Amino acid sequence: MPVTEVVIIGAGAAGLMCAFTAAARGRQVMLIDHANKAGKKILMSGGGRCNFTNMYSEPGNFLSQNPHFCKSALARYSQWDFIAMVAKHGVPYHEKKLGQLFCDNKSSDILGMLLDECDQAGVSLHLDTAIQHIEKLESGYLLQATLGQITCQSLVIATGGLSIPTLGATGFGYQVARQFGHQVLPTRAGLVPFTITDQLKELCTELSGTSVDCLVSCNEQSFRENILFTHRGLSGPAILQISSFWNPGDTLHINLLPDHDALDWLQQQQAERPNSELKTLLGELFTKKMANLLAEHWFVSKPMKQYTPAELAEVAQKLGDWRLVPAGTEGYRTAEVTLGGVDTREVSSKTMESLKSPGLYFIGEVLDVSGHLGGFNFQWAWASGYAAAQFA
Numbered sequence: 001m002p003v004t005e006v007v008i009i010g011a012g013a014a015g016l017m018c019a020f021t022a023a024a025r026g027r028q029v030m031l032i033d034h035a036n037k038a039g040k041k042i043l044m045s046g047g048g049r050c051n052f053t054n055m056y057s058e059p060g061n062f063l064s065q066n067p068h069f070c071k072s073a074l075a076r077y078s079q080w081d082f083i084a085m086v087a088k089h090g091v092p093y094h095e096k097k098l099g100q101l102f103c104d105n106k107s108s109d110i111l112g113m114l115l116d117e118c119d120q121a122g123v124s125l126h127l128d129t130a131i132q133h134i135e136k137l138e139s140g141y142l143l144q145a146t147l148g149q150i151t152c153q154s155l156v157i158a159t160g161g162l163s164i165p166t167l168g169a170t171g172f173g174y175q176v177a178r179q180f181g182h183q184v185l186p187t188r189a190g191l192v193p194f195t196i197t198d199q200l201k202e203l204c205t206e207l208s209g210t211s212v213d214c215l216v217s218c219n220e221q222s223f224r225e226n227i228l229f230t231h232r233g234l235s236g237p238a239i240l241q242i243s244s245f246w247n248p249g250d251t252l253h254i255n256l257l258p259d260h261d262a263l264d265w266l267q268q269q270q271a272e273r274p275n276s277e278l279k280t281l282l283g284e285l286f287t288k289k290m291a292n293l294l295a296e297h298w299f300v301s302k303p304m305k306q307y308t309p310a311e312l313a314e315v316a317q318k319l320g321d322w323r324l325v326p327a328g329t330e331g332y333r334t335a336e337v338t339l340g341g342v343d344t345r346e347v348s349s350k351t352m353e354s355l356k357s358p359g360l361y362f363i364g365e366v367l368d369v370s371g372h373l374g375g376f377n378f379q380w381a382w383a384s385g386y387a388a389a390q391f392a
Contacts, residue, residue, distance in 0.1 A: 004030045004124070006392050007143060007152040009131060010173070011038035013378055014364025015158030016114040017385030022392050023121035030124045030152070032145065035168040038127065039111040041160070044167065045378070050107035052086065053079040053382070054375035055099035061376045063244055064369045065185060069344040070380065073352070077386035079379055089113045100374045134176060140359055154392035156352075156361040158385065161338025162187060163365075169332070173366035174341065180357040183343040185368045189335035190244040193235035194252075194326035203297050204229045210290050214238055215258040221245040224258055233326060240373050243329055244339060254322040257285065262320030266304075266312050274305035278315065294318075337377055341368040352388035361388040 006022050008015045011033035019031040031038075042050055054061070057079045059071045083101070086093060091113055092104035103109045118125060126147060133144040134155070143150040159173035174184045196204050207229035215224045216238040228236030242252065257265065269281050279301040282291035295301035298318050299311075307315070332338070342362050346355050354360040363384040371377040 001149045001151065002030070002147075003151050004028045005152060006030070006154045006156065007032060007141070007150060008156040008158055009033075010158035010160060010364070011035070011125065011127070012041055012158060012160050012364065013039065013381035014385040015156070016118060017382050018156055018158060018363055018389045018392070019123045020114070020117035020121040021386050021389030023118070023123045025389065027392065029121075030126065030150065031118065032126045032129045032131065034128070034130045036128050038115060038125065040167040041164065042111045042114075043107045045107055046102050048107055049102040050110045051096070051100050051102050051375040051378070052093070052110050053082050053101050053379045055079060055095065055101065057099075057376055057379045061372045062369055062380065063190075063339065063371075064344060066344040066368070069347075069349045070369050072349045073383040073387040074379070077383040082379070082382050086110070086113065089116070098374060131172075134179065136180070136357060154359050154361065156363060156388055156392050157366055158363050159366055161341060161365040162332045163189065163335040163338050165332060173362070177342045177362065177366070180354060180360055182346050182354065182356055185340040185343050187338050187340035189329050189332050190339040190370050191240040191336035191373050192243045192329040192331065192334060193230060194233045194239055194243065195328050195330060196233035196324070197327040200324060201233070203293060204233050205231050206293055207290055210287060211236060212256065212286060212290065213258065215255040216242045217253040217255075218242050218250055219245045219247075227254065232330065237373055240336065244370065244372075246326070248328065249325065251323050251325050254324070256319050256322060263313060263316035266316050270304040270307065270312065275303050277301050277303055278307075336373065337370045338365060339370050341366055344368050350387070351391040352384055353391060361392050363388045
């Protein structure tokens with residue numbers, strides 16, 4: 001029966017980080033995953049370029065019912081620590097925008113770096129390995145796995161959330177948490193596109209592939225980024241960001257003219273270009289296709305001089321505060337993260353160790369900590385993995 005000091009279940013970002021960091025401390029580490037490949041989510045992230053951290057990462061970029069929990073780990077392993085490792089391995093990278101750091105080449109550069117670190121530290125990696133049962137011993141844990149029985153002193157759960165089940169995501173980590181007396185807060189898809197089913201569906205379908213810079217708001221949160229019209233509804237960075245703050249039935253507020261006061265701009269156009277048609281003027285701000293479709297769906301396009309003050313105010317309202325209630329989201333199938341998870345009030349913020357079951361640790365997305373879009377969720381994986389590795 002294999003006996004080891006540390007078993008980590010889940011060879012994703014957090015699990016890999018924890019594995020080589022703990023092994024570098026001299027711990028004997030076994031890293032197990034039911035998938036046939038380590039780091040599948042790393043490989044597909046950032047459109048295959050892996051947005052591995054964010055230069056502006058700070059606790060305010062994370063959502064949790066216990067907002068102070070993430071502070072300690074993020075302070076002890078910052079974005080600069082991870083960037084230093086990337087530089088040490090000679091992985092070329094660049095800032096795309098808003099502090100988002102991406103590989104110049106491909107995501108496999110980051111996965112390769114993490115696997116190299118695991119090799120050098122002597123981590124024992126077992127893929128295609130399922131865990132059937134976990135039992136608490138007097139000191140440590142006994143695991144029934146497809147490779148036999150394993151005993152360990154420390155057990156680290158790094159199995160992630162429910163997002164993107166095609167990559168092997170399951171609720172295994174939540175089951176383990178419940179087994180050892182932990183509360184699991186309700187989970188739902190985060191950083192996910194919206195679906196639209198009412199009369200707006202036609203507009204979204206016709207504009208499919210069109211991207212536009214907007215300010216999107218909901219529940220006192222706002223994000224200024226692009227939105228993308230799709231056949232199913234709305235996507236793009238601003239939509240993914242706001243989806244984490246949206247609840248079914250909530251109204252989204254979209255300002256299509258974030259650089260202008262819509263009414264001021266329309267009144268100015270009316271004064272300066274009275275003979276120009278509204279859709280012509282909108283065509284200077286949006287694509288011609290979008291300008292025509294907005295005019296078709298929302299208002300009758302006519303020369304500016306023909307609009308009454310009330311009509312102009314109505315157009316301004318639509319452009320400056322387009323209100324819509326999404327039918328729902330695309331769900332875990334396309335969600336980048338899972339909101340909710342293991343209640344962090346029952347986990348040490350210093351060590352990531354369970355306050356209910358000594359020697360049991362939770363790291364990464366399985367916990368109720370979710371980042372904004374833009375490299376923050378990876379930074380949480382690195383920081384929480386590093387924190388647990390100091391003690392596991």
